[in-house]
Amino acid sequence: MDIYKTMDVVSSALTAERRRLNAIASNVANANSLKSADGEGPYKRKDVVLESQSQAEFGEALNEANAEFVEVKVAEVVEDPNPPRAVYQPDHPMADEKGYIYMPNVNPVEEMANMISAEKSFQQNVNVFQTTKDMALKALEIGGN
């Protein structure tokens, strides 16, 4: 049924935005982690890559341009390739021979901006879900009185 498929589209967007928020949370939490989980240098900034996925009716040819149900999917979680930030701190136990330690390539200001963007998108999709639900309930009123 169409209305449920519409709800699936909204819920796919909610999942995607939540995954984005999860990545941002990891980045902010690990902004000062000098050792990553795999032990290779400092923590590397994570980024979620989203992609669209058109849903075709069963038995209907999929035409990207005029498909009205387009779900969002997390394609992959990538690591930011930017180099770590070198900080001169010779008395630090993890400093190299020149006295530098390497901080994660996380920029807290950027993370905050992304967080607001993801949060707003999440909120918008919640509102859209509400409207979708109201519409479905409205249709149930037909012939009711």
Added chain:
Amino acid sequence: MSMIDAATLTLEKVLDLRSRAHATHVSNIANANVAGYKAKTVEFEAELQRAIEHAEGKPVPMIRKDATVARDLASLDANIFEDGNAAMSGDGNTVNVDSEQADLAKNYIGYQGAVKLLNKKMAMQKYVITEGGR
């Protein structure tokens, strides 16, 4: 006049088309953060208008008019296409979330209106069936 007249058929079609338009706006808002996604536009109002006027302009009896509208409406479908808007951000996404939200609200109002009119139509028929509420 048959029980299911041209107006009822039109309202039915409106509900169908509006729910497709709703799905399109929902997809656009859902994909607002996907790089390279192209916003989609729905058009059906002009064609719907034409289908109704097509029958209106003909000097045919009421019963035939309903049949003409029914035939025109059956072949009518929403026209969904990618719009040629410029990208809203650097990643090639062309969704304007604000206008999508506004269109979504407008579309919902149109849907509610159609439901209300359909209810009125049915209430009238019921009134007749029950001999004026006797």
